[in-house]
Amino acid sequence: MVKSELMKYSCPLGKAMSALGSKWKPIIVLVIQDRKLRFGELAVRINVISRKVLTDQLKEMQADGLVIREEFKELPPRVEYSLTEKGLALLPILYLLEEWETKYHVYDPEKEKDCKTLLEEKNVKKAVV
Amino acid sequence: MVKSELMKYSCPLGKAMSALGSKWKPIIVLVIQDRKLRFGELAVRINVISRKVLTDQLKEMQADGLVIREEFKELPPRVEYSLTEKGLALLPILYLLEEWETKYHVYDPEKEKDCKTLLEEKNVKKAVV
DNA sequence: CTGTATCCCCGTAGATACTG
């Protein structure tokens, strides 16, 4: 273990952030909610994430006890993801974060425009979350 | 703007996480609380962060409207950091995250041991937060 | 005391092609 990892184990918030501090995990939690979603459904709803990264994130979240992975031995294969109790307990906190952002958001027209343009360029049909 | 940045502007949670999703920002908010702290005090309290990174993070947080930087033209120089209203509003949410982690924490003796060893090796006197 | 200036490592994440 290197010094830089110390934070992960030395305080509760450090641990919490190491479990959900990545780029996509909070989004994934918010998208799953109290449902079961198939891998493909997740990929569609979070359309700006590559499948490889989505797989990686889900694996880590499974290891951290945030999500449950159910694999059905069918053809074609089907895999369903849902939140654990721990993951579900995170939902209200994430809602608070959304509220916080919405309340203190500073409107930036240029960024909004960039975003719109990009959505069209990439032909993305559905915004994330 | 590249596709990977899309998330930052396309949903509230994405924006929120881009403002505090870094490795140190939540910790910094939690350490400052409702006080004014000098740069050196921050560095001591979060002793596993390098001064360069601390400076960088504080700059970004200032730009995001999370912290206030007051520079006193003295010799030796003195700089005090405090939270904005926006930053303060984040505190209760971070406390909830701590509670969440504490409640669902899975005790890992090996990691705890590694951490203790490292603290001694690095001669770190004070744990973060 | 409070930063800058460099240099560098390593992990995250993206693109693309392939598999059971």
Added chain:
DNA sequence: CAGTATCTACGGGGATACAG
């Protein structure tokens, strides 16, 4: 359908030395 396998690029973060 739900992933793997590879390769690559980028940038956050760290160590160290120096500056005002």
